[in-house]
Amino acid sequence: MFDVYLIAFFLFILFSTLIASLMEYGIINGDLGPIHRYISNFSARLIIVLVGLVIVLSLYFKKWREKIKSIEPILFLVTLALLSDALGNLFGYYAVNEYYGVWWYDKFVHFINPALLTIGIYLFLSKIAFGNEKMNNKVFLLLSVTLMISVGALWEISEYFSDKLIGTWMVGGIDDSMWDLFWNTIGTITGGIAICTVKHLKFKDKKLTI
Numbered sequence: 001m002f003d004v005y006l007i008a009f010f011l012f013i014l015f016s017t018l019i020a021s022l023m024e025y026g027i028i029n030g031d032l033g034p035i036h037r038y039i040s041n042f043s044a045r046l047i048i049v050l051v052g053l054v055i056v057l058s059l060y061f062k063k064w065r066e067k068i069k070s071i072e073p074i075l076f077l078v079t080l081a082l083l084s085d086a087l088g089n090l091f092g093y094y095a096v097n098e099y100y101g102v103w104w105y106d107k108f109v110h111f112i113n114p115a116l117l118t119i120g121i122y123l124f125l126s127k128i129a130f131g132n133e134k135m136n137n138k139v140f141l142l143l144s145v146t147l148m149i150s151v152g153a154l155w156e157i158s159e160y161f162s163d164k165l166i167g168t169w170m171v172g173g174i175d176d177s178m179w180d181l182f183w184n185t186i187g188t189i190t191g192g193i194a195i196c197t198v199k200h201l202k203f204k205d206k207k208l209t210i
Contacts, residue, residue, distance in 0.1 A: 077120035110183035118191030152184030
């Protein structure tokens with residue numbers, strides 16, 4: 001089922017990016033409903049998502065094929081993060097001052113995506129990168145949290161330069177960036193707490209069965 005989901009999502013973003021490009025260069029015109037004004041404005045962002053999906057697809061179908069049971073949930077978490085961002089761009093949920101804007105959607109994405117990706121990074125480190133080495137899980141947890149907080153900061157920097165160099169509309173001022181960093185951090189910590197909770201419950205369950 002994951003194969004179907006991944007391929008369908010890839011084709012969805014590929015089609016959307018194609019439409020966005022055709023609209024941006026004036027090759028096609030028309031009313032596309034809620035995405036009429038947003039799809040071309042965020043074409044650069046869609047291309048980023050598309051590149052991310054190409055990487056995910058290559059990892060899923062080529063690399064680590066022998067470890068497919070371990071990598072599948074990781075890639076699923078990554079594509080969920082890509083999907084939430086893509087939907088915000090396509091349907092104008094990020095444009096809070098517009099008709100289709102959803103005032104909490106941007107902060108929701110900045111909270112839920114770091115949480116998902118923190119778990120994904122932890123699974124990657126513990127199951128694939130160092131799965132055969134005897135390393136303390138607390139080290140993986142610390143690495144996952146610190147890495148995700150760093151990625152969140154780098155993402156805000158990339159948004160700033162994207163606006164300056166490509167002409168996107170990602171940064172809404174210093175307050176917007178600071179709140180984004182705040183929710184990124186809270187989401188990352190929440191992901192870390194979720195990992196600790198699952199690990200604790202598993203440990204507790206093992207103690208009960210002994």
